[in-house]
Amino acid sequence: ASRFVAGETLDEAVDIVKKLNEEGLVVTLDLLGESVTTREEARQATDSIVTIFDAIAKNGVNSNVSVKLTQLGLDINYDFCLENMRRIAAKAKEKNNFVRIDMEDSPRVQQTIDLFKTLVQEYGKEHVGLVIQSYLYRSESDVEELGEMGVNLRIVKGAYKEPKDVAFPDKKDVDDNYLKLVAMHLKNGCYTAIATHDENIINWTKRFVKENNIPDDLYEFQMLYGVRNGLQRQLVAEGYKVRVYTPFGKDWYPYFTRRIAERPANALFVLKSFFRD
Template identity: 75%
Template sequence: MSISRSLVLTLAGNRVVTSFVSKYGMKLGASRFVAGESLEEAVRFVSEINKEGLIVTLDHLGESVYTKEEAIAATDESVRIFEAIAESGVNSNVSVKLTQLGLDIDPEFCFENMDRIAAKAKECNNFVRIDMEDTPRLEVTIDIFNRLLAKYGKAHIGLVIQSYLYRAVDDVAKLGENQVNLRIVKGAYKEPAAVAFPEKSEVDDNYVRLVQNHLLSGCYTAIATHDETIIHILKKWIKENHIDDNLYEFQMLYGVRNGLQRDLVKEGYKVRVYTPYGKDWYPYFTRRIAERPANALFILKNFFKN
């Protein structure tokens, strides 16, 4: 049985599918990718995974909000994450999406919310990364990030760049001028061929190029991929080019390639696990299925076991 990425993303927007998966998904297998629905559950998970030598990025799930009250609540939760990390002593930083903070309501309102989060990150001597969303929101995301970077510095705030976009090389070069801490990903949104590479091989080649360029600029780089071929290429290149181990880390998603995560730790590499939690997990979950449609079969198998 073959399930295409495009089909998964199309079905994800279907109301019937959305209702069914939202009701039964955690039971059927979404918990494989989401570390619980509460912050308390997530912190307990971080504590356990830290014992294995893995570090974490916590992300309270949620995307576009429709009221300022929702955006403020999401901001409050991100602030609470930093407080919980500080209180528990776990090794974790935080990731946020600007649409969850009101970007589509009012960019300046979103900036004010993000400013609160960045201030808390600095207060706690921690770090927040702004996730990148689809291309209509890309420019405003970079603008907000640059304003916060000037205020809080690269030690406390970073950004994500997606290698499937043609413009990514230029974006990385420009951000590298300010020594920005970047998380390089392939990209999981459905984008037109006018702005994104249509072929996987092109996305992969651009991914390697972006990581290499950023590291050669002396910038901290989060290598966020589960692709063993790319990991092998970059490990070899890093060694051959004598890249300082303090300049990079490997990042993977909770529930994806767990064995590989631990193998890299055993080899002495720094590995961070991107760990989402929260009740609004459906959009994130469908993108994980879209990235690897075979995961849909995992869900179906669990359904028929019940």
């Protein structure tokens, strides 16, 4: 397996989940793939994702699943995508597990939120969660509204190239908004995943939960597989819950491209991974 991807097959990925679990980390598995253009591809992705929940249950590993709606046909047809997501959410519920919908680029945000709300009504907030990006101006009002529903959110900075009429162009504003969104959601008593490798934000969160007596079962840290491995394990040693976002599969290109955009030094690791098997 390469530095950022846990193999091409579900079996390889499950083996990696076992190893991560042994180190005290929990996992969210992600079948690589996005922006599909045919119903056939979207149906296949849906079938494969349903199978992930069976493999998690069968192997008794601690993992949930993250998905992207453009992998499930959002760009083809909203109702078709909703039907695919219903199959996935039903499976998550059947296995008493959880599916989180990743957030993609800004033209898809409204549809993603609408679809998510429908799923929460049908399957319950224990089984479906969403991602909110702190670089978007709209996110504060989204978190306010989603907070009233009491849903589980992962807060991220945002990984897509966005125009400045929708997203803060300055890093400082993105970071400030991140803290604001985390504080809002936790104070609303809602489960919050703090997904970042930014130690300033992580340290701020540690202080915030202590000062505000936020219970341990209301939040977790999340990081990407292969990124800041030492920090992931250090947080586990300190007693925090840490979930590793672990992608697997063949369609790794767009995922790698975003990782290189975030940190050009990652390019070397990506290049090296071409020369391994």
